[in-house]
Amino acid sequence: MTTFQLEVNGERRTVAVDPSTPLLWVLREGLQLTGTKYGCGIGACGACTVHLGGVATRSCLVPISLVGDRGVVTIEGIGKDAMGAAVQTAWVETDVVQCGYCQSGQIMTAVALLKARPAPSDAEVEQSMGGTLCRCGTYVRIRAAVRRASSQMK
Amino acid sequence: MRRLIDAIPARGMSRRGFLRRSAAAAGGLMVALYLERAAGAAGNAAPAAPAAPPDAFVRIGADGKITIVVNRVEVGQGVHTALPMILADELDADWSAVTAELAPVADVYKDPVLGLQMVGGSSSIANSFTQYRELGAKTRAMLVAAAAARWRVPPGRCRTENSVVYGPDGQSARYGELASDAARRPLPAKVQLKQPSELRIIGRRVPRLDGRAKCDGSQKFGLDLALPGMKTALIARPPVFGGTVKSFDDKAARAVAGVLDVFEVPLVHGRGVAVVADGFWPAKLARARLAIEWDVASVEHADTDAILASYQARAQRPGTVALAAGDASAIDKLERDRTIVAEYAFPFLAHAPMEPLNATVRFDGDRAEAWIASSGATMDQAAIAEVLGVAPAKVTCHVVFGGGSFGRRGPLDCHLAREAAALAKHRPGTSIKLVWTREDDIQGGYYRPMFVHRVQVGIGAEGMPAAWRHVIVGQSFMKDTGLPFEPFLVKDGVDALVVEGTVNHPYTIPNIHVSVDHTKVNVPVLSWRSIGYTHNTFVVETLIDELAARAKVDPIAYRLRLFRPDVPRFISSMKLLDDKTAAWRAALPAGHALGVACGMYNRSAIACAVEVSIEHGKPRIHRATAAVDCGIAVNPMTIEAQVHSGFVFGLTQLVPGGAITIKDGIVQQRNFESFTPPYLADAPLEIDVHIVPSTEEPTGMGETPVPVIAPAVVNALAALTGKRYRTLPLVTPL
Numbered sequence A: 001m002t003t004f005q006l007e008v009n010g011e012r013r014t015v016a017v018d019p020s021t022p023l024l025w026v027l028r029e030g031l032q033l034t035g036t037k038y039g040c041g042i043g044a045c046g047a048c049t050v051h052l053g054g055v056a057t058r059s060c061l062v063p064i065s066l067v068g069d070r071g072v073v074t075i076e077g078i079g080k081d082a083m084g085a086a087v088q089t090a091w092v093e094t095d096v097v098q099c100g101y102c103q104s105g106q107i108m109t110a111v112a113l114l115k116a117r118p119a120p121s122d123a124e125v126e127q128s129m130g131g132t133l134c135r136c137g138t139y140v141r142i143r144a145a146v147r148r149a150s151s152q153m154k
Numbered sequence B: 001m002r003r004l005i006d007a008i009p010a011r012g013m014s015r016r017g018f019l020r021r022s023a024a025a026a027g028g029l030m031v032a033l034y035l036e037r038a039a040g041a042a043g044n045a046a047p048a049a050p051a052a053p054p055d056a057f058v059r060i061g062a063d064g065k066i067t068i069v070v071n072r073v074e075v076g077q078g079v080h081t082a083l084p085m086i087l088a089d090e091l092d093a094d095w096s097a098v099t100a101e102l103a104p105v106a107d108v109y110k111d112p113v114l115g116l117q118m119v120g121g122s123s124s125i126a127n128s129f130t131q132y133r134e135l136g137a138k139t140r141a142m143l144v145a146a147a148a149a150r151w152r153v154p155p156g157r158c159r160t161e162n163s164v165v166y167g168p169d170g171q172s173a174r175y176g177e178l179a180s181d182a183a184r185r186p187l188p189a190k191v192q193l194k195q196p197s198e199l200r201i202i203g204r205r206v207p208r209l210d211g212r213a214k215c216d217g218s219q220k221f222g223l224d225l226a227l228p229g230m231k232t233a234l235i236a237r238p239p240v241f242g243g244t245v246k247s248f249d250d251k252a253a254r255a256v257a258g259v260l261d262v263f264e265v266p267l268v269h270g271r272g273v274a275v276v277a278d279g280f281w282p283a284k285l286a287r288a289r290l291a292i293e294w295d296v297a298s299v300e301h302a303d304t305d306a307i308l309a310s311y312q313a314r315a316q317r318p319g320t321v322a323l324a325a326g327d328a329s330a331i332d333k334l335e336r337d338r339t340i341v342a343e344y345a346f347p348f349l350a351h352a353p354m355e356p357l358n359a360t361v362r363f364d365g366d367r368a369e370a371w372i373a374s375s376g377a378t379m380d381q382a383a384i385a386e387v388l389g390v391a392p393a394k395v396t397c398h399v400v401f402g403g404g405s406f407g408r409r410g411p412l413d414c415h416l417a418r419e420a421a422a423l424a425k426h427r428p429g430t431s432i433k434l435v436w437t438r439e440d441d442i443q444g445g446y447y448r449p450m451f452v453h454r455v456q457v458g459i460g461a462e463g464m465p466a467a468w469r470h471v472i473v474g475q476s477f478m479k480d481t482g483l484p485f486e487p488f489l490v491k492d493g494v495d496a497l498v499v500e501g502t503v504n505h506p507y508t509i510p511n512i513h514v515s516v517d518h519t520k521v522n523v524p525v526l527s528w529r530s531i532g533y534t535h536n537t538f539v540v541e542t543l544i545d546e547l548a549a550r551a552k553v554d555p556i557a558y559r560l561r562l563f564r565p566d567v568p569r570f571i572s573s574m575k576l577l578d579d580k581t582a583a584w585r586a587a588l589p590a591g592h593a594l595g596v597a598c599g600m601y602n603r604s605a606i607a608c609a610v611e612v613s614i615e616h617g618k619p620r621i622h623r624a625t626a627a628v629d630c631g632i633a634v635n636p637m638t639i640e641a642q643v644h645s646g647f648v649f650g651l652t653q654l655v656p657g658g659a660i661t662i663k664d665g666i667v668q669q670r671n672f673e674s675f676t677p678p679y680l681a682d683a684p685l686e687i688d689v690h691i692v693p694s695t696e697e698p699t700g701m702g703e704t705p706v707p708v709i710a711p712a713v714v715n716a717l718a719a720l721t722g723k724r725y726r727t728l729p730l731v732t733p734l
Helices: A023-030 A082-093 A103-116 A122-129 A139-152 B002-011 B015-025 B079-091 B124-151 B175-183 B280-288 B304-314 B328-333 B377-388 B415-426 B438-443 B533-551 B555-562 B568-585 B636-653 B706-721
Strands: A002-008 A011-017 A049-052 A055-058 B058-060 B066-070 B098-102 B159-161 B164-166 B172-174 B231-236 B244-249 B259-266 B271-277 B291-295 B320-325 B339-346 B358-363 B368-372 B395-399 B432-435 B451-459 B465-475 B511-519 B593-601 B604-615 B618-629 B687-691
Touching: A002 A023, A011 A023, A023 A049, A023 B280, A049 A103, A055 A103, A082 A103, A082 A139, A103 A122, A103 A139, A122 A139, A139 B636, B058 B124, B058 B175, B066 B079, B079 B098, B079 B124, B124 B159, B124 B164, B124 B175, B164 B175, B172 B175, B231 B280, B244 B259, B244 B271, B259 B280, B259 B415, B271 B280, B271 B415, B304 B339, B304 B451, B304 B465, B304 B511, B328 B451, B328 B465, B328 B511, B339 B533, B358 B377, B358 B415, B368 B377, B368 B415, B377 B395, B377 B415, B415 B432, B451 B533, B465 B533, B533 B555, B533 B593, B533 B636, B533 B706, B555 B568, B555 B593, B568 B593, B568 B604, B568 B618, B568 B687, B593 B706, B604 B706, B618 B636, B618 B706, B636 B687, B636 B706
Parallel strands: B066 B098, B231 B432, B368 B395, B465 B511, B618 B687
Antiparallel strands: A002 A011, A049 A055, B058 B066, B159 B164, B164 B172, B231 B271, B244 B291, B259 B271, B320 B511, B339 B451, B358 B368, B358 B432, B451 B465, B593 B604, B604 B618
């Protein structure tokens, strides 16, 4: 067990875990931030996506020992950001979710996309959102919600 | 489950009988209204904690907040919004004041038709429509009676709107003010339900009640459960289904910090070794360090190549007759150019819901508490009780939100619940959350079975099918199980869930013979969203398309000509599709082709047209248009979502990485790196959904869209390449 200091959603947090523990499980079980989801544990589905130092990152692949002083933002904290709030609102207004389990990861990915590309092309949306799996198949509404958030932030 | 729905009322489980019985169970008051009375003055926002009677369906607080209890699990299908809409409409409730919660397992929450608390066969809205309407109407009648008594006027002279009762002389009272009086009124024996024209909430486009919570991380799923002292367990499972443990060395596993226990556990198929730890990560580290010597010598090592070869051989002979009409041997007299002989192969398919399977159980000696996102809650409760050796009533069972299911959370053998109960039994007093990792899920069986079909079609006058001989080979997950469902589904040796979509096809085919060969294979199988239709509709709709193409008739016109007159919903949905796609069908760009298919589940029909091209050797679905006839559209937004969802889920059948293969007993896929279901780029770019207006009772939309998308897409591909695609998944590049 090793003690780590983290900055999560703007707050300093301390956890004592095995250094190999992925950030995902530190968030979910150490800090009770369960909005970040376990889907595959190998970085293939995107359900665990958080922002690490401002970059959309699959938290199941990042051991806590490699987080360092990069700030972590999760679905619980993204609403404090103007783009994050706009994306969440667009998601609600488009009624994107079904089971909802993958949607934290979808939203975190969309926020990162729109911060980098405020008016993405269809191809850019497909490229950025194309790696986050949704078994309910909400993809048509994900495309629509990204467009909606983009136009609302103009 | 479709036939089950028809069959069970005949055993005496009528809706009326259910209402009487549950009224008795609830001490004469089925609709338990009670006041969340604030201790202080009116308007105090902090209500005292209410002791919710377990049989309550609706609670109205002094503040006017209305909580509606949903008698089934929510796994994305939208029942957590649709059932409250149905109740709230008859209640004349202010929809903005409505919230919903999932019911725990209790008799009063059993499906009024099936007699079990469960979700299956797209039956939720169909079976609980009248139930929830009556609940709403009775609650409304009690509120009106309370107001009428207060004002000393006849109830018949009062009216209700938006959570307010209005009297004949300008009086008005909010439901919140009336709730405590209303709870003391007698339960009305009979209520008048609204005419379709009077519905105010049903039929409206209502966003999901759980929409916000699923966008800000606050929605809790089973995997998110945190209880005091709770531990996490993973199970090392045998590499071949049914394998057992010869011996194991747990020294390295126990050395992992946070590991509490390692022990052998019984599984429904074989045995495993469980690791109990402080959290998921130590459990996973420890499981990887177990040295287990498995005994797999005595179990069959299934192999999908060998199964395919064996099924193909068996498909050359007819099996047990499922349907025989006219004389299908008419085919044998036709010349070769008047016949089509088609062999199809379908792989095992995993459900892979996004939330990996999990269940939490705590055993307290004479009672237990469980948390599970179960589609078969009554059965899972009974299974936990059986493992623990207590009565089902001693197991308090909470139904929690599930991250997808698609059939996977309705295990007929209750294996997940049994495993979780076995762990709890080993460590009484500790809440243990059993988690299946994604690898456990992909490699763990309970797949849609493999099937091979062999069909001979004889072509008659004007290119219409004159004779049809069809053999289906594959596993039944119902036959010989001894489950209570079996007698309703397996008749004369034929499992209805294996042949559905062929024996009840919508077309005029004068001579037809359908038979089935149920195989036994050591691979656990299970219902997969839309069950038998997944393969049967694919076969029927691709062959009908081939017949239409040979006859040089438009695929929509051909189907409209071939439909039997007694399939009105096939006809209505296909005509609507014809209308809604006329413009884009007439303007297809070069390199794009049209594909059409149709189907029905639970009396809900769908017709589907897709526009497809080939990009980088893969199908690109530019557009999908759906027309559905499902009775009253309770929430058109949910219906649209279920069509989007069903189409993408149905594409699991086509995408190259969507299949499960097994070599010498070992599943070849491990996780989403080797099992790759449809991602965003595989889905249609646009989907438009059109609903046939109806005043008939709603008939469900969970499974209806699933089977039609794959045949529609390959029918378009056939138009582009001239090839017929009869072995799934697709091999790319095309």
